[in-house]
Amino acid sequence: MRAVLLVDLVRQEEKLLINALNNSGIQYDVLNVGQESLPFTRSLGRYDVAVVRPVSMSRALYSAAVFNAAGVHCVNSPTGIVLAGDKILTYSLLYREGIPIPDSEIALSPDSTFKAYEKRGYPLIDKPPIGSWGRLVSLVRDVIEGKTIIEHREMMNNSLLKVHIVQEYVNFKSRDIRCIVMGDEVIGCYARNIPKDDWRANIALGGVPSKIEPDQELEKLALKSVKTVGGEFMSVDILEHEKRGYLVNEINDVPEFKGFMLALNINVAERFVEYLKYKYG
Numbered sequence: 001m002r003a004v005l006l007v008d009l010v011r012q013e014e015k016l017l018i019n020a021l022n023n024s025g026i027q028y029d030v031l032n033v034g035q036e037s038l039p040f041t042r043s044l045g046r047y048d049v050a051v052v053r054p055v056s057m058s059r060a061l062y063s064a065a066v067f068n069a070a071g072v073h074c075v076n077s078p079t080g081i082v083l084a085g086d087k088i089l090t091y092s093l094l095y096r097e098g099i100p101i102p103d104s105e106i107a108l109s110p111d112s113t114f115k116a117y118e119k120r121g122y123p124l125i126d127k128p129p130i131g132s133w134g135r136l137v138s139l140v141r142d143v144i145e146g147k148t149i150i151e152h153r154e155m156m157n158n159s160l161l162k163v164h165i166v167q168e169y170v171n172f173k174s175r176d177i178r179c180i181v182m183g184d185e186v187i188g189c190y191a192r193n194i195p196k197d198d199w200r201a202n203i204a205l206g207g208v209p210s211k212i213e214p215d216q217e218l219e220k221l222a223l224k225s226v227k228t229v230g231g232e233f234m235s236v237d238i239l240e241h242e243k244r245g246y247l248v249n250e251i252n253d254v255p256e257f258k259g260f261m262l263a264l265n266i267n268v269a270e271r272f273v274e275y276l277k278y279k280y281g
Contacts, residue, residue, distance in 0.1 A: 001281040002027045004047045004072075006063045008034035008054040012258050016269035017051065024273045026281070033063045044070035049280050051075055053254055057085040057130060060254055073280060075232050076253050083229040084253040087165055088129040093228050099221065100247045102239065104167035110150045116166040117146045123169045128153070128161045132252070134202040136161065139169065170239045171199070176249065177238040179214065179222035180260055180268065181231065182275050186222050189214040190263035192237075203259035211263045221246050233272060235260075 003026055007014050021028045029047075033054055050067040052074055054060040061081045064074040076084070083089050091101050102125075107113035117124065117140065126149055127137040136153070140146045153162055179189035195206035203209060214222075222236040225248050235255035239247045257268040 001048045001277065002046060003049045003051060003276065004028060004067070005030045005051045006033055006053055006060075006067070008032060008056055008059050011055075011256070013256055013269070014053055016267070017053070017272065020267075020269040020273040023270075024277060026273065026277065033059050038063055038066040040066060040069060042070055044072055047072045049073050049075060049276055051276075052081065055132075055254065057081070057253075061085065075276075076234060077230060077232070080230040080232065080234070081253045084231055084234060084251040086129050086160075087127070087250065088163070090229060090251050091165075094225060094248055097224070097228050099225055099228065100244060102167045102170055102241075102247050102249060104165055107164040107166055110154055113150050113164040113166065114146065116164070117143070120166060120168070122146075125165075125167045125169050127165050127167075129163050129165060130158075130160050134200040137200065139199050170241050170247065170249075172240050172242040175240075177212065177214075177218065177240070177246075178235050178260065179218065179238065180233075180235045180255060180257060181222055181226040182233050182272060183279065184223070186214065186219040187268070187271055188260065188264045188266055189218060189222065189238075190260055192259060203256070207259070209259040209263035218246060221248065225251055233275075 005028060044067055050072045052060050052064045061078055064081055065078040068074050068078050088106055094101050105116050107116045123139055123141045126140050138149050175191045175193045177189055177191055180187050189212055191210045191212050192203060192207040193210055195208060225236050226234045229251055235252045237250040239249045241247050261268060
């Protein structure tokens with residue numbers, strides 16, 4: 001088997017993947033798609049698998065599309081990346097399949113956003129359909145904050161950032177849960193506990209990882225969610241609602257796993273390379 005690791009930034013996760021590939025006997029190359037152009041050429045077909053790891057959603061999507069066009073199996077596929085990378089597309093598919101999500105509505109203008117705020121009441125969450133690391137995800141506590149957020153988002157150049165997902169604020173247990181799915185298996189789940197002086201649980205923002213033992217319902221929900229968006233190696237962020245139970249909040253198509261490894265002591269990179277050898281070697 002011959003693989004290519006597609007990157008734009010080499011983070012801790014990519015370094016771990018490179019180390020695992022070095023120890024696997026797999027022939028591989030690393031391609032920085034932020035520095036090299038991607039030609040439409042059948043010669044890319046010399047690779048069996050492309051591991052898609054750019055941080056930028058557009059770079060991940062378009063690099064996967066080019067390699068997919070040459071017949072290379074991409075993890076994750078262009079379809080999986082675009083469906084998981086856009087939260088509105090994610091929610092629409094999950095909702096259609098009966099998978100529980102936070103109570104949400106989509107507002108496509110400043111007027112409709114403010115009406116959604118008034119209808120829902122405060123506090124609430126407002127976030128755009130794209131983005132990671134909790135960026136531009138806002139806890140709106142009153143009308144003044146709401147007006148400020150709407151005004152600021154209208155000033156942004158990206159039209160997608162002017163779209164608002166207005167949803168209920170779920171803070172039961174002051175944490176969320178992240179599960180990592182690899183193929184047909186949930187390799188584990190851990191809690192991301194909200195740090196002091198924040199309301200978000202993202203590890204990038206100081207969230208504290210801790211080990212949990214997932215129940216069958218949680219594992220089934222994570223696996224079904226990833227399959228619904230056509231994913232192969234993704235993580236799922238799940239909230240715990242006091243009355244409704246588990247709610248799928250987000251699916252990540254280029255999953256980070258340093259917090260997972262701290263909590264569970266599972267080498268995700270090694271597990272992933274073993275998966276590639278088993279599945280495509």
